Amino acid sequence: SQQGEEDPQALSIQEGENATMNCSYKTSINNLQWYRQNSGRGLVHLILIRSNEREKHSGRLRVTLDTSKKSSSLLITASRAADTASYFCATDGTDSWGKLQFGAGTQVVVTP
Amino acid sequence: NAGVTQTPKFRVLKTGQSMTLLCAQDMNHEYMYWYRQDPGMGLRLIHYSVGEGTTAKGEVPDGYNVSRLKKQNFLLGLESAAPSQTSVYFCASRRRKGYEQYFGPGTRLTVT
Numbered sequence: 313s314q315q316g317e318e319d320p321q322a323l324s325i326q327e328g329e330n331a332t333m334n335c336s337y338k339t340s341i342n343n344l345q346w347y348r349q350n351s352g353r354g355l356v357h358l359i360l361i362r363s364n365e366r367e368k369h370s371g372r373l374r375v376t377l378d379t380s381k382k383s384s385s386l387l388i389t390a391s392r393a394a395d396t397a398s399y400f401c402a403t404d405g406t407d408s409w410g411k412l413q414f415g416a417g418t419q420v421v422v423t424p
Numbered sequence: 425n426a427g428v429t430q431t432p433k434f435r436v437l438k439t440g441q442s443m444t445l446l447c448a449q450d451m452n453h454e455y456m457y458w459y460r461q462d463p464g465m466g467l468r469l470i471h472y473s474v475g476e477g478t479t480a481k482g483e484v485p486d487g488y489n490v491s492r493l494k495k496q497n498f499l500l501g502l503e504s505a506a507p508s509q510t511s512v513y514f515c516a517s518r519r520r521k522g523y524e525q526y527f528g529p530g531t532r533l534t535v536t
Binding site for chain 1: 455480
């Protein structure tokens with residue numbers, strides 16, 4: 313079974329707009345990570361937020377985490393056509409082995 | 425550095441055939457993982473290894489075996505392929521004292 317549920321499944325926006333996607337999970341976590349996957353490629357790590365953090369920024373990315381609601385959101389500001397990809401949240405559990413559990417992903421299309 | 429590489433990139437098998445997927449990393453990472461990705465789903469962990477000579481089961485291990493004889497290589501074997509194993513397989517690695525996983529480009533396997 314998958315740990316995370318992502319919402320929306322797909323998102324279509326224009327360049328310059330912001331993209332927001334949400335992730336919910338079920339069990340206790342050590343941290344939550346977001347990855348990007350371009351079509352036909354492997355996943356690339358974007359950002360990590362620890363369970364004791366509430367918000368984190370990296371360039372045009374902003375991640376929030378609400379452990380009481382077991383949810384996270386990823387905001388991409390000022391989207392570019394190059395941001396077109398699938399985005400996955402992944403939870404890292406409380407053991408130390410890095411066994412990530414992925415959501416089903418949000419497919420983002422940014423049109424010029 | 426090549427990062428994480430996977431061999432082969434594509435493969436078609438008949439039901440009952442066997443094959444081995446090879447993952448190699450040149451980052452001296454201690455931990456390595458095999459995931460599968462099916463349409464509309466996130467990645468699911470098959471097996472993982474936290475060091476040379478060690479392996480452990482993930483979420484969906486049935487029908488697969490693994491070996492980690494050398495630190496840089498992690499092999500995934502299918503002894504008797506089934507159509508349900510049609511998928512894209514990703515290998516990943518990470519440092520023991522780290523969280524970010526580095527992914528290979530994937531192997532697309534079709535079992536007919």
